[in-house]
Amino acid sequence: MTQTSAPVLAPLEFARWIWRQLTSMRTALILLFLLAIAAVPGSVIPQERVDPLAVTRYRQTHPSLSQWYDRLGMFHVYSSIWFGAVYVLLMLSLLGCFIPRTRVYLTALRARPPKAPRNLVRLQASAQFESSTAAEQVADRAAAELRRKRFRVDSYVDGEGRHVVTAEKGYLREAGNLIFHVSVLVVLVGVAYGALYGYKGAVLVVDGQGFSNTLSQYDEFTPGGRFNADDLPPFSLHVDDFHVSFQPDGPQVGAPREFDADLTYTAEPGDTPKTYDLQVNHPLQIDGTSVYLVGHGYAPDITVRDGDGNVAFSGPVPFLPQDASFTSYGVIKAPDAEPGQLAFEGYFLPTLQFDKTRGPISVFPDALNPALVLLAYHGDLGLDAGLPQSVYELNRSGLKRFTRADGQPFRMQLQPGQSITLPNDAGSITFKGVDRFVKLQISRSPAKLVPLAGVLAAIAGLIASLFIRPRRAWVRATDADGRTVIEVAGLDRRMGGDLQAEVDALAAALHDVHEEKESV
Amino acid sequence: MSAEQFAHLSNLAIYSATVVYALALLVHIAEWASAFEVHHHEVADVLVPVGSSSARSGISVVTPGESSRRPGEPRSDRTDTFGQIAMSLTVLAFGIHLVGVISRGLAADRVPWGNMYEFSTTGALAVTGAFLALSWRYQLSWLGLLVTAFTTTVLGVAVLALYVPAGPLVPALHSYWLVIHVAAAAIAGGAYTVGAMASVLYLVKSRWSGGYLDRLPSKEDIDRLAYRVHAFAFPTWTFAVLCGAIWAEYAWGRYWGWDPKEVWALITWVVYAAYLHARATAGWQGKAAAYIALVGFGTFLFNFIGINLWGSGLHSYAGV
Numbered sequence: 052m053t054q055t056s057a058p059v060l061a062p063l064e065f066a067r068w069i070w071r072q073l074t075s076m077r078t079a080l081i082l083l084f085l086l087a088i089a090a091v092p093g094s095v096i097p098q099e100r101v102d103p104l105a106v107t108r109y110r111q112t113h114p115s116l117s118q119w120y121d122r123l124g125m126f127h128v129y130s131s132i133w134f135g136a137v138y139v140l141l142m143l144s145l146l147g148c149f150i151p152r153t154r155v156y157l158t159a160l161r162a163r164p165p166k167a168p169r170n171l172v173r174l175q176a177s178a179q180f181e182s183s184t185a186a187e188q189v190a191d192r193a194a195a196e197l198r199r200k201r202f203r204v205d206s207y208v209d210g211e212g213r214h215v216v217t218a219e220k221g222y223l224r225e226a227g228n229l230i231f232h233v234s235v236l237v238v239l240v241g242v243a244y245g246a247l248y249g250y251k252g253a254v255l256v257v258d259g260q261g262f263s264n265t266l267s268q269y270d271e272f273t274p275g276g277r278f279n280a281d282d283l284p285p286f287s288l289h290v291d292d293f294h295v296s297f298q299p300d301g302p303q304v305g306a307p308r309e310f311d312a313d314l315t316y317t318a319e320p321g322d323t324p325k326t327y328d329l330q331v332n333h334p335l336q337i338d339g340t341s342v343y344l345v346g347h348g349y350a351p352d353i354t355v356r357d358g359d360g361n362v363a364f365s366g367p368v369p370f371l372p373q374d375a376s377f378t379s380y381g382v383i384k385a386p387d388a389e390p391g392q393l394a395f396e397g398y399f400l401p402t403l404q405f406d407k408t409r410g411p412i413s414v415f416p417d418a419l420n421p422a423l424v425l426l427a428y429h430g431d432l433g434l435d436a437g438l439p440q441s442v443y444e445l446n447r448s449g450l451k452r453f454t455r456a457d458g459q460p461f462r463m464q465l466q467p468g469q470s471i472t473l474p475n476d477a478g479s480i481t482f483k484g485v486d487r488f489v490k491l492q493i494s495r496s497p498a499k500l501v502p503l504a505g506v507l508a509a510i511a512g513l514i515a516s517l518f519i520r521p522r523r524a525w526v527r528a529t530d531a532d533g534r535t536v537i538e539v540a541g542l543d544r545r546m547g548g549d550l551q552a553e554v555d556a557l558a559a560a561l562h563d564v565h566e567e568k569e570s571v
Numbered sequence: 572m573s574a575e576q577f578a579h580l581s582n583l584a585i586y587s588a589t590v591v592y593a594l595a596l597l598v599h600i601a602e603w604a605s606a607f608e609v610h611h612h613e614v615a616d617v618l619v620p621v622g623s624s625s626a627r628s629g630i631s632v633v634t635p636g637e638s639s640r641r642p643g644e645p646r647s648d649r650t651d652t653f654g655q656i657a658m659s660l661t662v663l664a665f666g667i668h669l670v671g672v673i674s675r676g677l678a679a680d681r682v683p684w685g686n687m688y689e690f691s692t693t694g695a696l697a698v699t700g701a702f703l704a705l706s707w708r709y710q711l712s713w714l715g716l717l718v719t720a721f722t723t724t725v726l727g728v729a730v731l732a733l734y735v736p737a738g739p740l741v742p743a744l745h746s747y748w749l750v751i752h753v754a755a756a757a758i759a760g761g762a763y764t765v766g767a768m769a770s771v772l773y774l775v776k777s778r779w780s781g782g783y784l785d786r787l788p789s790k791e792d793i794d795r796l797a798y799r800v801h802a803f804a805f806p807t808w809t810f811a812v813l814c815g816a817i818w819a820e821y822a823w824g825r826y827w828g829w830d831p832k833e834v835w836a837l838i839t840w841v842v843y844a845a846y847l848h849a850r851a852t853a854g855w856q857g858k859a860a861a862y863i864a865l866v867g868f869g870t871f872l873f874n875f876i877g878i879n880l881w882g883s884g885l886h887s888y889a890g891v
């Protein structure tokens with residue numbers, strides 16, 4: 052950083068200075084901290100990508116704070132500019148470290164082990180003794196011994212005629228470290244690529260019905276930035292049979308035990324259909340796309356007749372589970388009803404029980420005593436306004452509730468097979484039976500194996516980097532009046548390990564048995 | 572034995588282990604306290620003529636140098652006896668604790684780390700196990716106070732606040748990856764805990780001396796131990812996060828979803844990466860690095876406790 056004292060920095064020098072700052076160890080450390088801190092808000096504030104419903108709720112309860120959050124990108128922290136900035140700087144810094152270090156390392160790989168320092172006995176660990184063996188022979192034996200211990204060895208005779216053996220090992224440590232760092236880059240690039248070109252969607256399919264892989268059939272769909280809807284593979288599938296079982300008794304009564312769906316699928320129109328047993332943790336792979344079973348629920352089979360007696364709606368309607376007993380909320384819309392549109396809203400209770408304070412509740416997740424508890428509406432469903440509307444929510448602004456003669460809401464409770472007629476002969480609703488639906492998640496992330504391979508390489512590199520100890524060793528043999536003075540020394544730039552013991556072992560190997568050793 | 576009997580045995584063993592750990596903790600406290608007294612008397616005896624009572628009752632401000640006896644040398648006084656008793660109690664508690672964890676697994680017919688209660692009891696077992704294994708090789712009994720304090724607290728919280736009866740897992744948790752993921756996380760967690768304790772003692776020793784502190788290994792030795800333990804914990808943690816990601820891929824169709832639990836696993840990872848960096852960065856070694864290790868441990872604990880109790884996100888059905 053000598054440049055800082057220069058009065059004016061030329062642009063090129065300034066750029067170099069910036070680069071040097073960016074790629075220093077200290078900057079890397081600070082950027083790592085910044086990354087950790089920048090990741091925090093996204094775990095506290097609800098995120099669009101993780102739980103859009105929670106974000107909507109948060110906006111309703113904290114309207115003014117939400118405005119600020121929107122400005123700062125707090126609802127999508129991990130794709131915000133500031134998070135990206137830290138991330139990109141860290142990547143640049145990493146690349147900036149990696150390239151020069153690789154160059155240095157490759158040179159070091161080809162270089163000979165370093166020459167012996169002048170004063171060997173002052174090093175971290177050393178030993179000195181005399182021997183009657185000739186210096187050259189001692190050097191040969193030392194070289195052989197060090198080679199046996201898998202050091203890289205070089206020997207020379209120095210200016211004063213002393214025989215020197217110099218050796219180094221543990222080169223793989225730096226290689227491991229470099230592999231670790233470059234693997235981190237590979238993982239991040241791989242993940243970014245998969246997110247850009249992939250997609251993720253979810254769909255509810257009622258037991259006994261099918262799904263074909265086109266955009267309009269999805270209930271939720273999140274494409275990556277570079278995803279093209281034409282790339283959706285043209286598969287289709289049919290849910291033949293869905294089984295679920297719950298713990299009937301014991302302390303964990305009601306916990307789900309097993310659920311799986313028998314599927315028939317065709318990879319492309321015209322192919323022969325195949326079957327598959329879809330389970331949690333056991334996804335179906337079609338053509339690079341994966342289908343996961345992520346949830347299930349009930350779809351009561353319902354028929355709605357209008358005031359004219361015509362069928363205005365008929366079919367299974369998925370109700371979304373709200374709790375562990377599968378109390379499920381749902382909405383039934385009959386836009387075709389005459390003279391006015393009809394709608395129903397309420398709960399499906401798989402095992403109905405009447406609670407004195409809470410009214411009808413579900414006490415078990417399986418459909419042992421199923422019932423529907425509904426309110427009915429008439430009026431305008433608001434479907435023509437052109438705004439997209441969720442099938443799981445009711446826009447009540449144009450709707451009026453049916454009431455009883457005493458003015459209380461007209462509340463219905465139905466069990467399978469029952470029908471109820473609405474007040475003033477406005478129509479009727481029939482609960483024909485209970486179907487189930489499965490929630491499937493369908494996603495594709497190309498180059499999935501790249502991040503995986505990257506992490507594995509990173510771990511291997513990390514282990515090498517943390518556990519290999521690079522060491523240097525020197526042996527110097529000096530002729531002194533027919534005797535040979537032998538110095539042995541070692542250097543370990545990382546702490547840990549018992550270097551003195553290694554030096555002593557080497558000294559012992561060079562030592563003639565009958566001579567006295569003097570360790571320093 | 573039937574599942575119920577195993578479940579019963581497990582509860583009994585975990586309660587008993589908690590009590591025995593607490594006893595070991597008390598004895599460790601006595602050990603530290605008696606070490607302080609010893610110095611006090613030694614110093615007073617040397618400095619004050621017999622008969623003068625004022626110095627004995629006064630607070631000794633004399634700072635003795637490093638104890639002449641290094642840890643590991645034969646010990647004979649009261650302090651050492653306390654230390655040995657505490658260590659034996661810890662071994663006993665560990666044995667009972669092990670029975671508790673294993674019988675919990677037998678009761679549920681699966682690995683005993685399917686919910687918070689089990690993760691706490693198994694994690695605490697990993698901490699004590701790591702401590703006992705290390706002290707076999709490295710003369711680590713000086714960490715005993717912190718280890719037993721930690722284990723007693725974790726088991727206490729588990730028994731009082733987190734307990735759920737033994738039972739099978741929900742389907743999303745049926746996965747080999749889960750088994751490996753949680754096992755690796757527990758091992759890494761145990762090592763992080765020991766590392767954090769060593770870092771705390773390192774910081775304490777950098778600041779104060781006297782009493783029991785003088786019997787601890789040198790600051791440098793503690794620092795080296797802290798590094799070694801962290802160097803083991805970090806790759807293990809990396810592996811645990813990887814297995815978690817693979818499991819998430821099987822269960823939910825994505826490796827990584829920025830779920831709070833995942834975010835904090837990453838934060839922990841990044842902070843410990845910073846710790847390893849700090850140790851190689853001029854001006855950041857020593858105390859600064861030790862503080863970073865403690866921040867890392869804080870993020871690990873927060874992930875395990877805070878996020879689970881907060882309880883949103885996919886991981887929360889691990890069953891608080």
Ligand code: HEM
Pocket residue numbers: 074075076077079141144145146148149228232235513516517843844847848850851
């Ligand atoms: C995503 C960013 C990074 C991560 C996760 C990371 C992680 C790590 C880890 C875990 C180690 C410990 C391995 C060991 O001690 O051998 C390490 C070491 C090292 N890192 Fe990084 N690093 C990152 C970025 C960087 C950058 C930007 C630089 C350049 C300044 C850098 C330079 C080094 C060096 C020189 C070492 C070796 C330290 C030693 O000799 O012990 N790293 N890194």
